[in-house]
Amino acid sequence: IQMTQSPSTLSASLGDRVTISCRASQSIDGWLAWYQQKPGKAPKLLIDKASTLQSGVPLRFSGSGFGTEFTLTISSLQPDDFATYYCQQYNSYLEMSFGGGTKVEIK
């Protein structure tokens, strides 16, 4: 299953509403996770099962979608949010896969 994220790079300002898209090449129901990764660090799980916010993750993060189209939204961009974001499908445990990543930069 191929996972396609867009955009690959996003320039935004503090306080902006940011939306990142992730498209699956076939239906994955709701079996999708979102991760945040900062340079030199391991990824951090933000959202599981497309829309379940992990404990401790700020409420400005939200996820939605089902089937092949998914979205990660940051309602008001904060300084700590500048990072790279990845989606990952786990519908098929025979071959799990990540999207190519979206780097959120300061405008």
Next chain:
Amino acid sequence: QVQLVESGGGVVQPGRSLRLSCTGSGFTFRAYALHWVRQAPGKGLEWVALISYDGNSEYYADSVNGRFTISRDNSKNTLYLQVNSLRPEDTAVYYCARVGGATYHHGMDVWGQGTTVTVSS
């Protein structure tokens, strides 16, 4: 605290082998399935392999199938990745990560800090 710590990375010549380890602490290691995920320099994340909580089931990415072997020793709280016939394109940071629930249908909720493998002559 809940933690995964990788070790075993290094610089290795093409065609050689290496065994990576990942030791878990702060949780019931034997109750969780585990992944290996890698990241080449400046690139995105690539799923490598998955092993069931009891070690009886293994799944691999096509890019490593037949060359890499995932295994675990629950008595030692340790996950392994045997990497054989290494190629320059295997150069990456290798992370171990925990499946965040009782089935495979969960994201990866705990990650190690990574261990670096460099394949170069």
